[in-house]
Amino acid sequence: MHDIQQLIENVRQNEQIALKFFEIERCILSIGRCDQFVSTLTREVQKHFNVPYVWVNLINEAPLSHLIENLEKTTDLRDRVLFTRRSAMIDMIKSSNKTVLVNENIQSCREIIPSSYRDIISSVAISPLTIDGALVGLFCQGDSNVDRYNPETKDTFLLDQLAIKISICLSNVTAREKLEYLATRDSLTGLLNRRQLELMLEREFTRSKQTGRDLTAIFIDCDAFKAINDTLGHNCGDEVLEYIARRLLKYVQKQGLAFRFAGDEFVFVLPGKSLEHSLQVAETLHNYLQSNPLRYKTNLVPITVSYGGASMNADTPGSYKQLLRLADERLYSYKNNKKRSVPTKVLKFLNKIR
Numbered sequence: 001m002h003d004i005q006q007l008i009e010n011v012r013q014n015e016q017i018a019l020k021f022f023e024i025e026r027c028i029l030s031i032g033r034c035d036q037f038v039s040t041l042t043r044e045v046q047k048h049f050n051v052p053y054v055w056v057n058l059i060n061e062a063p064l065s066h067l068i069e070n071l072e073k074t075t076d077l078r079d080r081v082l083f084t085r086r087s088a089m090i091d092m093i094k095s096s097n098k099t100v101l102v103n104e105n106i107q108s109c110r111e112i113i114p115s116s117y118r119d120i121i122s123s124v125a126i127s128p129l130t131i132d133g134a135l136v137g138l139f140c141q142g143d144s145n146v147d148r149y150n151p152e153t154k155d156t157f158l159l160d161q162l163a164i165k166i167s168i169c170l171s172n173v174t175a176r177e178k179l180e181y182l183a184t185r186d187s188l189t190g191l192l193n194r195r196q197l198e199l200m201l202e203r204e205f206t207r208s209k210q211t212g213r214d215l216t217a218i219f220i221d222c223d224a225f226k227a228i229n230d231t232l233g234h235n236c237g238d239e240v241l242e243y244i245a246r247r248l249l250k251y252v253q254k255q256g257l258a259f260r261f262a263g264d265e266f267v268f269v270l271p272g273k274s275l276e277h278s279l280q281v282a283e284t285l286h287n288y289l290q291s292n293p294l295r296y297k298t299n300l301v302p303i304t305v306s307y308g309g310a311s312m313n314a315d316t317p318g319s320y321k322q323l324l325r326l327a328d329e330r331l332y333s334y335k336n337n338k339k340r341s342v343p344t345k346v347l348k349f350l351n352k353i354r
């Protein structure tokens with residue numbers, strides 16, 4: 001009789017856990033963005049299972065590398081997602097593909113625990129997350145109670161089941177984000193593409209008209225790029241474009257957006273910033289590139305760029321297309337003025353190695 005009651009009690013408990021799993025799955029299955037996915041998942045697990053600390057580690061390489069930029073920007077997720085080396089994750093779970101419980105020598109897990117939890121957590125459950133059978137992350141739950149995830153006493157079956165469900169949902173959300181990423185980005189530099197520039201400018205132009213807030217667009221063009229391609233090869237040309245894009249992103253990502261417009265032309269857009277300020281950003285990029293040539297094989301390739309810009313307040317254009325056209329025209333008058341001076345440095349170098 002006692003055994004039957006115990007069995008009934010076990011079934012009842014498992015039903016409740018299954019219901020909680022179902023609830024969590026229902027909340028995360030239809031989410032299309034990874035930041036919302038991590039946020040909802042970690043909060044739901046905290047709520048349903050009363051776990052004080054829940055976070056995920058994701059690998060900082062393909063197939064998840066396209067997620068890093070967005071997730072790192074989301075301050076709300078600072079303690080909920082870490083980007084970690086695959087080898088550090090493998091060190092944690094070995095090759096078992098099962099949940100690992102740790103309640104001794106927690107310091108050995110330092111790399112996979114958010115810094116703000118490191119001195120608080122006394123036991124942790126680390127479950128592998130996989131996509132198509134390959135390890136892509138760890139789902140982690142921690143507690144200050146040393147017995148909560150005690151490897152001697154706790155069975156990991158349910159934690160493994162939860163990790164399988166999370167892996168399936170993660171696979172869905174990353175596939176959706178990857179599709180969106182591919183549709184909106186330039187494949188060489190990873191910058192937003194021209195279509196995104198037009199959509200963003202159209203939206204910001206309307207907003208600027210309504211609010212009077214300034215809006216600037218700056219064109220950047222690499223000088224003598226064709227000559228670099230012709231002399232050092234297309235691969236070197238590609239590296240030059242990636243180099244410019246990385247630097248451009250560094251200067252503008254906190255205040256606006258950067259786009260690859262076409263070939264060796266880039267555009268950056270700064271909502272709320274004056275033309276004067278934005279031209280200064282372009283000048284900073286210009287100066288950096290001029291004094292930091294790109295190392296390509298045994299060469300140090302000098303790079304210079306030209307730029308031109310326009311803004312709502314300085315130029316009162318009638319449409320976003322006109323704003324862009326004006327910026328482009330100014331780029332070309334800048335280029336023509338400078339053609340005799342700056343690019344000659346690049347051409348001299350290329351002539352020397354030809």
Ligand SMILES: Nc1nc2c(ncn2[C@@H]2O[C@H](COP(=O)(O)OP(=O)(O)OP(=O)(O)O)[C@@H](O)[C@H]2O)c(=O)[nH]1
Pocket residue numbers: 188221222223224225226227229233234235236237238241262263264
């Ligand atoms: N390597 C590489 N080359 C590209 C790519 N896209 C376009 N190009 C090349 O970029 C070159 C652009 O040439 P131009 O517009 O004459 O540019 P430029 O030599 O900088 O001339 P100026 O702008 O007058 O200084 C062309 O030869 C294109 O074939 C790319 O993705 N990678």
